Amino acid sequence: MDEIIQQTRAVKDLSSHVLGRLETMLEGPAWQGGGRLPPEAELARQFGVSRPVLRKALVKMRDAGRIISRRGSANFVQPRADVVPSAADMQGLSIQTVFDMKRCMRFRQVVECAAAEDAARLCDPEGIRGIEEAHRRMLTLPPGEGVFEADFAFHMAVARATRNPYFPFALGTMRNQIKLMMEFTRKLQERPPDQVAPRVVEEHQRVLEAIKAGDPVQAHEVMSFHMKQSVIRLLVEDGA
Known part of the structure; x- marks a missing residue:
C-alpha cells in the first residue's frame, strides 16, 4: 500500500x-x-x-x-490577445478562450449584418466601388501575402458603404480580435496564411451582389450566413 x-x-x-x-x-x-x-x-x-x-x-x-x-x-x-483595442469602451477585452471567440463573433454578427443591410438600402455607388475593389483584392492576392488584410478590408468596405461612421468604428475596434480568430482557425485547419478559401470568396460575392442589387433583406441574410459559417469554421465543424 x-x-x-x-x-x-x-x-x-x-x-x-x-x-x-x-x-x-x-x-x-x-x-x-x-x-x-x-x-x-x-x-x-x-x-x-x-x-x-x-x-x-x-x-x-x-x-x-x-x-x-x-x-x-x-x-x-488557444491564442491569447494581449493587445488592448484603442477604443475606450473596448479596454480590457481580450480573446483567451473559444468562448471569448464565440461572444466576439456574436457581436460582430449583429454589427456586420446591420451594416450590410444599411449599405444595400443606401446603395451608394462610391461605397459599392470600395466593396468591389476589396473583393478583387482577395481574388488576386499575391503569393505569400496573408489573407487577413484583404478579408478585413472587404468587411470594412461594407461598413464604410453605410456612410455611418459608427459601423467602421465599431468594426475597427475589433480588428485585433478578428485577426487572432482568423489566424487560430487557419492553424486548426492547417491552412497556410496566404491560401484563399473558395467558400469565403463565394460568400463575399453574395454579400456584394445583394448590396449592389439594393436588397437590404437579402444583404442581411447573406451576411448572417457568412458570419455563421465563420463560427462553424472556427469550431472546426467543417474544414471547408
Whole structure:
C-alpha cells in the first residue's frame, strides 16, 4: 500500500513538473497565436516522462482553458490577445478562450449584418466601388501575402458603404480580435496564411451582389450566413 501511495505521489509530482514546463513553453512568442501541439508521444519524449504523466498535465491545461482537443485527438493551444483595442469602451477585452471567440463573433454578427443591410438600402455607388475593389483584392492576392488584410478590408468596405461612421468604428475596434480568430482557425485547419478559401470568396460575392442589387433583406441574410459559417469554421465543424 505504501508503495502504491509513493508511486501515486511521484506521478503527481512529475505531472506538476511537466505542467510547469508546458506553461513556460506556451508563454513563448511562437505560441501566442495558438497552434497545434506535437503528438503526445513526441511531447512525452521531449519532457522525459510517460504518456500517462503527460496526459495528467494536459488535462489540467484543458481544465484551465489553455488548450482544447479537436475531436478527441490533437491538442491545440488557444491564442491569447494581449493587445488592448484603442477604443475606450473596448479596454480590457481580450480573446483567451473559444468562448471569448464565440461572444466576439456574436457581436460582430449583429454589427456586420446591420451594416450590410444599411449599405444595400443606401446603395451608394462610391461605397459599392470600395466593396468591389476589396473583393478583387482577395481574388488576386499575391503569393505569400496573408489573407487577413484583404478579408478585413472587404468587411470594412461594407461598413464604410453605410456612410455611418459608427459601423467602421465599431468594426475597427475589433480588428485585433478578428485577426487572432482568423489566424487560430487557419492553424486548426492547417491552412497556410496566404491560401484563399473558395467558400469565403463565394460568400463575399453574395454579400456584394445583394448590396449592389439594393436588397437590404437579402444583404442581411447573406451576411448572417457568412458570419455563421465563420463560427462553424472556427469550431472546426467543417474544414471547408
